[in-house]
Every structure is written in structure tokens, then in C-alpha cells.
Amino acid sequence: xxxxxxxxxxxxxxxxxxxxxxxxxxxxxxxxxxxxxxxxxxxxxxxxxxxxxxxxxxxxxxxxxxxxxxxxxxxxxxxxxxxxxxxxxxxxxxxxxxxxxxxxxxxxxxxxxxxxxxxxxxxxxxxxxxxxxxxxxxxxxxxxxxxxxxxxxxxxxxxxxxxxxxxxxxxxxxxxxxxxxxxxxxxxxxxxxxxxxxxxxxxxxxxxxxxxxxxxxxxxxxxxxxxxxxxxxxxxxxxxxxxxxxxxxxxxxxxxxxxxxxxxxxxxxxxxxxxxxxxxxxxxxxxxxxxxxxxxxxxxxxxxxxxxxxxxxxxxxxxxxxxxx
Amino acid sequence: xxxxxxxxxxxxxxxxxxxxxxxxxxxxxxxxxxxxxxxxxxxxxxxxxxxxxxxxxxxxxxxxxxxxxxxxxxxxxxxxxxxxxxxxxxxxxxxxxxxxxxxxxxxxxxxxxxxxxxxxxxxxxxxxxxxxxxxxxxxxxxxxxxxxxxxxxxxxxxxxxxxxxxxxxxxxxxxxxxxxxxxxxxxxxxxxxxxxxxxxxxxxxxxxxxxxxxxxxxxxxxxxxxxxxxxxxxxxxxxxxxxxxxxxxxxxxxxxxxxxxxxxxxxxxxxxxxxxxxxxxxxxxxxxxxxxxxxxxxxxxxxxxxxxxxxxxxxxxxxxxxxxxxxxxxxxxxxxxxxxxxxxxxxxxxxxxxxxxxxxxxxxxxxxxxxxxxxxxxxxxxxxxxxxxxxxxxxxxxxxxxxxxxxxxxxxxxxxxxxxxxxxxxxxxxxxxxxxxxxxxxxxxxxxxxxxxxxxxxxxxxxxxxxxxxxxxxxxxxxxxxxxxxxxxxxxxx
Numbered sequence: 001x002x003x004x005x006x007x008x009x010x011x012x013x014x015x016x017x018x019x020x021x022x023x024x025x026x027x028x029x030x031x032x033x034x035x036x037x038x039x040x041x042x043x044x045x046x047x048x049x050x051x052x053x054x055x056x057x058x059x060x061x062x063x064x065x066x067x068x069x070x071x072x073x074x075x076x077x078x079x080x081x082x083x084x085x086x087x088x089x090x091x092x093x094x095x096x097x098x099x100x101x102x103x104x105x106x107x108x109x110x111x112x113x114x115x116x117x118x119x120x121x122x123x124x125x126x127x128x129x130x131x132x133x134x135x136x137x138x139x140x141x142x143x144x145x146x147x148x149x150x151x152x153x154x155x156x157x158x159x160x161x162x163x164x165x166x167x168x169x170x171x172x173x174x175x176x177x178x179x180x181x182x183x184x185x186x187x188x189x190x191x192x193x194x195x196x197x198x199x200x201x202x203x204x205x206x207x208x209x210x211x212x213x214x215x216x217x218x219x220x221x222x223x224x225x226x227x228x229x230x231x232x233x234x235x236x237x238x239x240x241x242x243x244x245x246x247x248x249x250x251x252x253x254x255x256x257x258x259x260x261x262x263x264x265x266x267x268x269x270x271x272x273x274x275x276x277x278x279x280x281x282x283x284x285x286x287x288x289x290x291x292x293x294x295x296x297x298x299x300x301x302x303x304x305x306x307x308x309x310x311x312x313x314x315x316x317x318x319x320x321x322x323x324x325x
Numbered sequence: 326x327x328x329x330x331x332x333x334x335x336x337x338x339x340x341x342x343x344x345x346x347x348x349x350x351x352x353x354x355x356x357x358x359x360x361x362x363x364x365x366x367x368x369x370x371x372x373x374x375x376x377x378x379x380x381x382x383x384x385x386x387x388x389x390x391x392x393x394x395x396x397x398x399x400x401x402x403x404x405x406x407x408x409x410x411x412x413x414x415x416x417x418x419x420x421x422x423x424x425x426x427x428x429x430x431x432x433x434x435x436x437x438x439x440x441x442x443x444x445x446x447x448x449x450x451x452x453x454x455x456x457x458x459x460x461x462x463x464x465x466x467x468x469x470x471x472x473x474x475x476x477x478x479x480x481x482x483x484x485x486x487x488x489x490x491x492x493x494x495x496x497x498x499x500x501x502x503x504x505x506x507x508x509x510x511x512x513x514x515x516x517x518x519x520x521x522x523x524x525x526x527x528x529x530x531x532x533x534x535x536x537x538x539x540x541x542x543x544x545x546x547x548x549x550x551x552x553x554x555x556x557x558x559x560x561x562x563x564x565x566x567x568x569x570x571x572x573x574x575x576x577x578x579x580x581x582x583x584x585x586x587x588x589x590x591x592x593x594x595x596x597x598x599x600x601x602x603x604x605x606x607x608x609x610x611x612x613x614x615x616x617x618x619x620x621x622x623x624x625x626x627x628x629x630x631x632x633x634x635x636x637x638x639x640x641x642x643x644x645x646x647x648x649x650x651x652x653x654x655x656x657x658x659x660x661x662x663x664x665x666x667x668x669x670x671x672x673x674x675x676x677x678x679x680x681x682x683x684x685x686x687x688x689x690x691x692x693x694x695x696x697x698x699x700x701x702x703x704x705x706x707x708x709x710x711x712x713x714x715x716x717x718x719x720x721x722x723x724x725x726x727x728x729x730x731x732x733x734x735x736x737x738x739x740x741x742x743x744x745x746x747x748x749x750x751x752x753x754x755x756x757x758x759x760x761x762x763x764x765x766x767x768x769x770x771x772x773x774x775x776x777x778x779x780x781x782x783x784x785x786x787x788x789x790x791x792x793x794x795x796x797x798x799x800x801x802x803x804x805x806x807x808x809x810x811x812x813x814x815x816x817x818x819x
Contacts, residue, residue: 186691190691190692191690191691191692192684192686192690192691192692193690194692195677195684195692196684198673198677199670199673199677199681202670202672202673203666203669203670205666205667206666206667206668206669206670206681207681208629208648208649209627209629209649209659209661209667209668210649210653210681210682210734211649211650211652211653211654211682212650212681212684213648213650269670269672269673270672
């Protein structure tokens, strides 16, 4: 065994695992953005603004954590924005009678949305892109049907006390998001389910033939995604103190961008929670910073899109890819 | 003349070609023969610029030849027909023939269909193929589709055409048609290089035989004076004769109970009905042409293919796995035929592949890292996987070591039964011998092995009992312990 281990063949394998520019890119980009905005605006680097950024990023963070599972599984969920909106509506509608317990219907609605997505995908054998493109419209349609376009506002003091206030200077929404982050990190990195998600995304046929319950894993991923989006919906409702028909519209694009900028490829099998957190901070700081320096709001989307493409362009490992789709 | 001198090529740590020199002349069919992994396909693919060779020089009609792409090789007059079928069924016959040169048929920015069809038809006629460009592509059989690929290669008007296992997926009739096309090419003064596992085809068509072994040239011989047994000697080489195979196991004492039994099993892909008993603690080998039934039998046992009728028994109990998970849970492990597509995930660390089937968990449902590392280290040591670290990327390993990782994934679950599909395909000779020894060791410990293989030497050298399949049924079962000749086995395959 010892003499075998000394063969020079794999000397390069160790070198390969050193963190290269690819692994460091998200954190370098984040640092660069902070420096640029700090130089351009003296209000950027303040505690107050830091809290605002954190608060603004909670919904994105929870939804992006959910999306990381989906993307590492080799799938995509386009319905996250609509799921967040529907869950926010459930929270708002129930807040009057249930107060803080409105978290239950919000999360249950998200769970149900994910269950439907996952069942159609895993057992109906419909590609996740198509399933969630459909449910993106359907879930949003349910919101429109229920609200008829009018906002449902939240005034229950119990609800607002729990979800929209601060303790020790920290917004509760940020604390909730951090708890979600801790739970998700454990599930992703330390549970057998997390391993199975990676295996299905890395090679579904390999996973299946190795005895991994592939359909159950796929269903589980979408249920988890929906449930987290239910929580994100609750946070969104608490922040806006109302559910509207347009709430979280287009959120899926920011969510996918955050995951991808964080270094998780859309091909599945590979991904890091840490990367997603960085990706979320990059997207959030980019938006916040552009507002801080008073950039033309009509220009901001163009910059955001360019940053996304540039990030992928700089980090993708072209040597391993033969066909780009 | 196309002359290759001292061509060498390595893939990672494994050397595929070492210092091979070969000449190909126009108007001549040269067959490259050798065992799996001898370097036949590698040589053809390097010369056709599928990948570059490492060292050595090639001249074409006296001029230096070092193409950087398939297109450049084609332009220089060297075309390759691949083993796999590369016909796009959503295009027409004519488009498939002219795929890659559709741009030359532009007229006012649109495709000049009339000229395209006429030119494609002219090539098909030249091959005496009897295929019309107007034919519905779905009505053509595999042999005719292969001929369309030959026509595509000819569209570049090459001087040399290489056939890499082009008859592998064809039946007898289809293969004969392709051989006729190759004779036709020779008459039209093309140089042909031919690779086939079927020695009857090789003798049927060749003017000259180039024998390769373990990536090195054994020699070049006139086909006329060559006998099949002499060719075998050259391919296998004396020193390996019997050497890589472990000694035969002792004959079974009395009646051995069947660990696995098929009783009139019929599956969805057209297998059966087959009946077969696999005795406990033995290696049963299934030979046969690709797709003749062995693959389907393994798929049925591992639960990847539904059984339509009949019964399987495992350990005496009726056994009907709904999916591979069921089968693994009952103590069956599977080494698939496609290592990187079905056996392991190359991008993953070795440890994660080794533990993919056992997935050790703690009482709380978390990944049991300690147990995972222990399992990985145990398998790396037991199978002598050559790696410095268990968390190195699996893709950094050679083919033989990757195959050992797949085997390790299976053994980590401590299975009662092991299913092997071509367990040493693309594996170097040293690793082959190790895998065979391991198989014997495992059955000695009581494990039962059902192996499907296209490698006749392996079938005869390793299996305790040999079964041959033909067109979805068992055509012959040799007596336990029998060591038939390759000819005797092949007889039941055709």
C-alpha cells in the first residue's frame, strides 16, 4: 500500500486542489465592489447601510440557498419568484387572524408549490425548466386571481413585532435568514441527502445504478426549495408589510444570478453554500451601491447583466467543456 | 502512401501507443488486429486527428502530415468512419451524406437541394449501396446507416479511409454489405485501414495484417499466408498465454444451490425467455454479441429493466427489484459496462465514488465521515488503487484504476452477488490480471459473480461456467469447468 501511494502519477492531483483564481473570484469581486462603492460614496461603508444591505438580501439569500440545491441537482426552478409571492400572500391573508403563526400557512404554501413542481418533474418526467416555467405563470396567476390586483396589507402588531422589528439592533428577518443558512449548510454538507443531491446532479445514471433513490431525491430537492421559498415569502411580506400581485416578480433571475456568480455551474453535481452566500452579497451590494452612488436606475439592469456574464466568463473552466449549450 | 513512424501516445498515466510504425498504401486493405487495448483505435484516431499523437512523424505521399483537426485530415485526404453511429435521423439521407459541406451547396444563401441530392446520390451509387437519397431515413437498417457514414467520409474525396470497428453494431447481413463497400473502395484505388473484433471479417477482406499488442507493433504480415491460430499467437503473445488468468477454481463438490435463477424471464427490451441457474460461489460468464441478451439479463437483475414475465429467484426467494435500490439492498452489486457514464462520476473525489453505494450515515442521519474514510482507505488498499489521496479527483486515475474504484464502490456494500458488465474493457493488462485474481478471491469467500463480456479470452479464462447468448436467448451452455476454444464459443454466437 505504501509503495503504491508514492507513485508520482498523482502528484498533480494535490496541486489541482489548491484554491485557484476560480475559487477566489467571488470573494475578490465582492471586495472590489466594496472598494469601488466606498470610494464613490461616503455613505456606503456605514453600519446603517450595512444593515440595510443585509435586510435587503434576506429574501434573495433564502431563495438562493433553495436554488443551490436545485441547480446542484442538475435542475432549475423558475417558479421561485411566484412561490415567494404566493407564500407572502398566504402570510398576509392569515396575519390578521393568526398573527405570528401566519408563518405556518406561508411555509405550507411554499411546501405545496415545491411538491407539485417536484412531482411533475420527478414522476411526470417533465423537464424541470418546463414544469417551473408553467408553474411560474400558474402560481402568479393564483396570486392575481385572489388579490384581483389589490394589495393585501399587514397590520397585525403581533406579526410585525416578530418578523419586522429588531432585537439588539439586528433585524429579525436577518436572524431568521441566518438560522435558515445554518440549517441549509448542515443539510447540504453533512447529510446523506446532500450527498445524494450532488450525485444525482453529477451523474443521474450513475446515481440510479448505485442504488440512490433518484426520484425521491429530486422530489425532496423541489420540496425543500418550495419550503424555503415559503419562508422567503414570509420575510418578503414582513418587509413590505403587504402582499401585492407584483411582489418578487423576476426574483428567479436574481436568484439564479446569485448562485451562478457564487461559482455553482448550471451543469449540476458541483456547488457550495459559501459561494451562494457570496453571490447573494455581490448581487445585493451591487444593487445597493449603484443606488448609493446615484446611478441612473435605467442603467442598473445593464450593469447587473454584464457583471453576471463577466463573472461566468472569468470563472468557467473551458478545458473541461466540449459542448456549450 | 501514408507512412507513420514511431508514433507514441499516452492518455494520462497509461501508454496507448509506443513507437508504432505502419504504412498504408492505396488500393490495399490493411487490418489492424490485436486484443482490447492494443492500440488499434488509438492509432486510427490519431492519424485522423481526433486527438494528436505525442511523438513520431507521419508523411502522406512524401509530404509531412500533422493535421490539427478532423477537417484538416479530411482536406488532406484521410477520413475516419467511427465505431458509433453518427447519423442524424432528423435530417434527410442527402443532408447526412453532405453534413459538414452543406455550405458548399449555397445558392443565394439557400441550399441548392437539387445539386446536393444529385451529388449525394452519385456517392451512394459509387458504393453500389442501392440506397436512394429519397429514402425515408427511418426505413434504413443499421448497415445502411453505416454506409451513409461511409458516403459522408467519401464526400471529401479522400485517398485513405479508416474504419474503426465499423461493423461492431451490425448484424451479419449488414456487415457483409459494408465489407462489399470496402472491396469497392479498394477497387477504386482508395487505401483502407480496417479494425474489427471479428477475425472472420478481417480474413475476408484484408490484403495485409498489422498486429499490435499493448500499444506496440508486433509485425506486418501478408494476409494470404496467415492462419487464424498463428494470428492468435501473435495477438496474445506467448508470455501472457494463460498468465493473466488465475488458476481454475476447484470443481464444485456435489450439488451447489443456485444463488440466482432465471425461470423463463422475458424483459421489455426483448430478452428471453431465458432460464439459467447461477450457482453460489461460482463465476458464470455470459458471452455473445453486443445486445444479444447478456446486458439485458444484468439489467433485469439490478432492476434497471422491467421483467415482463417469468420469475427470478435470489437466494431461493422470488426476486423482482423495482429499481436498482431494491437490488442493492438485497445484496446485489453492479459494475456497469460504461465506466464514466454509469459506474462513477469522474469529477467527484475518489472517496465519494467509493462510498456512493454504501453511503454510511450516523444515527442522526448525517454523513458518517469517519466510516466513509475508513471504507475508502480499505478499498484503496485492498484493490491497490494507485492514488496519493482519497480526495483526489477520480478523473485523475487511469482507466484500470477507475475500474477498481467502481469495483470498490460495489465491495464497500459487502454484497452477496456481483454483476459485472465487461469488467476489464479499456483496462491495461496488469490491472486486468489483478481484477481476475480479485474475482477468484471473492468467489472463494462465497460471493457469486455473473459476468457479461465481449472479450472471449476473458470469458474462457475466468468463468467457471460459460453461457452463450444469441438474439435474446441462451444458445448454449457449456458444462461447468469446460474450457472451450474461442471458435467453439463463437460458433454459438453467430
